[in-house]
Amino acid sequence: xxxxxxxxxxxxxxxxxxxxxxxxxxxxxxxxxxxxxxxxxxxxxxxxxxxxxxxxxxxxxxxxxxxxxxxxxxxxxxxxxxxxxxxxxxxxxxxxxxxxxxxxxxxx
Amino acid sequence: xxxxxxxxxxxxxxxxxxxxxxxxxxxxxxxxxxxxxxxxxxxxxxxxxxxxxxxxxxxxxxxxxxxxxxxxxxxxxxxxxxxxxxxxxxxxxxxxxxxxxxxxxxxxxxxxxxxxxxxxxxxxxxxxxxxxxxxxxxxxxxxxxxxxxxxxxxxxxxxxxxxxxxxxxxxxxxxxxxxxxxxxxxxxxxxxxxxxxxxxxxxxxxxxxxxxxxxxxxxxxxxxxxxxxxxxxxxxxxxxxxxxxxxxxxxxxxxxxxxxxxxxxxxxxxxxxxxxxxxxxxxxxxxxxxxxxxxxxxxxxxxxxxxxxxxxxxxxxxxxxxxxxxxxxxxxxxxxxxxxxxxxxxxxxxxxxxxxxxxxxxxxxxxxxxxxxxxxxxxxxx
Numbered sequence: 141x142x143x144x145x146x147x148x149x150x151x152x153x154x155x156x157x158x159x160x161x162x163x164x165x166x167x168x169x170x171x172x173x174x175x176x177x178x179x180x181x182x183x184x185x186x187x188x189x190x191x192x193x194x195x196x197x198x199x200x201x202x203x204x205x206x207x208x209x210x211x212x213x214x215x216x217x218x219x220x221x222x223x224x225x226x227x228x229x230x231x232x233x234x235x236x237x238x239x240x241x242x243x244x245x246x247x248x
Numbered sequence: 249x250x251x252x253x254x255x256x257x258x259x260x261x262x263x264x265x266x267x268x269x270x271x272x273x274x275x276x277x278x279x280x281x282x283x284x285x286x287x288x289x290x291x292x293x294x295x296x297x298x299x300x301x302x303x304x305x306x307x308x309x310x311x312x313x314x315x316x317x318x319x320x321x322x323x324x325x326x327x328x329x330x331x332x333x334x335x336x337x338x339x340x341x342x343x344x345x346x347x348x349x350x351x352x353x354x355x356x357x358x359x360x361x362x363x364x365x366x367x368x369x370x371x372x373x374x375x376x377x378x379x380x381x382x383x384x385x386x387x388x389x390x391x392x393x394x395x396x397x398x399x400x401x402x403x404x405x406x407x408x409x410x411x412x413x414x415x416x417x418x419x420x421x422x423x424x425x426x427x428x429x430x431x432x433x434x435x436x437x438x439x440x441x442x443x444x445x446x447x448x449x450x451x452x453x454x455x456x457x458x459x460x461x462x463x464x465x466x467x468x469x470x471x472x473x474x475x476x477x478x479x480x481x482x483x484x485x486x487x488x489x490x491x492x493x494x495x496x497x498x499x500x501x502x503x504x505x506x507x508x509x510x511x512x513x514x515x516x517x518x519x520x521x522x523x524x525x526x527x528x529x530x531x532x533x534x535x536x537x538x539x540x541x542x543x544x545x546x547x548x549x550x551x552x553x554x555x556x557x558x559x560x561x562x563x564x565x566x567x568x569x570x571x572x573x574x575x576x577x578x579x580x581x582x583x584x585x586x587x588x589x590x591x592x593x594x595x596x597x598x599x600x601x602x603x604x605x606x607x608x609x610x611x612x613x614x615x616x617x618x619x620x621x622x623x624x625x626x627x628x629x630x
Contacts, residue, residue: 232539
């Protein structure tokens with residue numbers, strides 16, 4: 141898994157690529173908590189390069205969503221690959237997360 | 249600790265290292281032979297370095313080294329002090345586990361460097377030892393988690409030997425690192441069987457406890473005979489109070505009416521089960537789009553229905569099955585499971601579960617299992 145971040149307008153765009161699973165979810169969790177605690181309230185996660193997510197990974201995204209929402213911010217996701225979208229649909233996450241097709245829409 | 253039968257060494261060392269003694273950097277203990285040294289080790293267990301002469305009465309330095317080796321304390325280092333040119337004894341000392349050696353007359357600058365170097369090594373060893381202890385305690389925790397997980401699953405098959413109208417079989421192969429899969433089943437009344445499969449996110453003791461709570465809540469609400477969706481709603485609200493840092497559980501809960509063949513179900517974010525028709529074809533149980541349990545309060549959960557005919561079965565599984573990886577880093581996947589299921593016409597509930605478990609095992613041969621693999625098969629005989 142690789143995680144990079146770049147500021148685009150009001151949003152902090154986080155790009156996750158590769159596999160997000162039990163071996164590395166802690167790394168992402170730490171980063172996300174770091175961003176949220178340092179005051180980033182608008183985060184968009186670009187998942188175009190994410191090709192696998194385990195339940196531990198889903199938990200980290202949920203945690204981030206809850207924390208940001210509680211702080212009055214926004215946590216958007218975009219560009220889900222088909223298999224990831226399917227997992228989101230099965231888990232019922234599409235009704236909880238704001239999922240966009242393109243990054244531009246996610247940070248609009 | 250300095251071990252030497254020359255009594256005037258003590259004042260000399262105290263004088264040379266007075267600064268370090270004053271600042272608390274070093275602390276010295278003195279012994280005059282090997283026996284005294286061993287006694288002092290019991291009295292001062294914090295000793296990290298032993299600086300020992302070779303020739304001493306009662307017990308010499310080489311014998312002391314042998315005894316120290318028996319203590320098996322990797323964070324205790326011995327530096328041997330010997331006459332210049334006494335290579336034979338020095339070699340023996342090194343072979344018996346001495347960390348380093350110094351020659352007499354002692355060069356105090358060299359001694360200080362040696363002490364510091366050895367102390368550094370000792371500290372690293374102690375840290376490693378500490379971490380090792382922590383690892384052991386974590387392993388112990390994992391065993392506790394495993395016991396919680398295993399202890400809660402019904403494991404007697406057939407569970408209802410008097411029933412001929414259905415058969416049920418389930419199996420969980422736990423991953424090395426304990427996850428939180430579970431299955432459960434129970435008779436709600438004479439006609440209705442409740443059956444559950446679940447997968448808790450995360451691992452270790454928190455996941456095992458969360459799993460135990462989930463299972464108990466679903467069983468308790470299920471036994472009241474509430475509709476499947478209502479059970480999920482109720483369990484979800486209670487689990488939301490238990491959930492720390494968004495731990496969640498995906499659950500499929502089915503209620504099979506053996507009299508009518510109707511299967512009512514609710515699905516809280518779990519991967520959809522398959523229906524294995526009597527004629528060998530398969531169908532996926534339609535998803536409901538309802539969310540996982542334990543994270544968002546007051547979510548709606550639908551109760552859906554499908555009708556099974558005698559000879560049909562239903563297979564519940566967790567993503568440990570379809571997301572098992574092989575050596576080439578490819579997932580087992582739904583298509584492989586589906587084509588395997590299509591070969592299972594007339595299989596018993598047990599044979600269905602074991603055949604899939606074997607196939608996943610063969611597929612993932614040589615790759616460490618990263619997630620629990622859980623399967624539950626129900627066959628409706630009518």
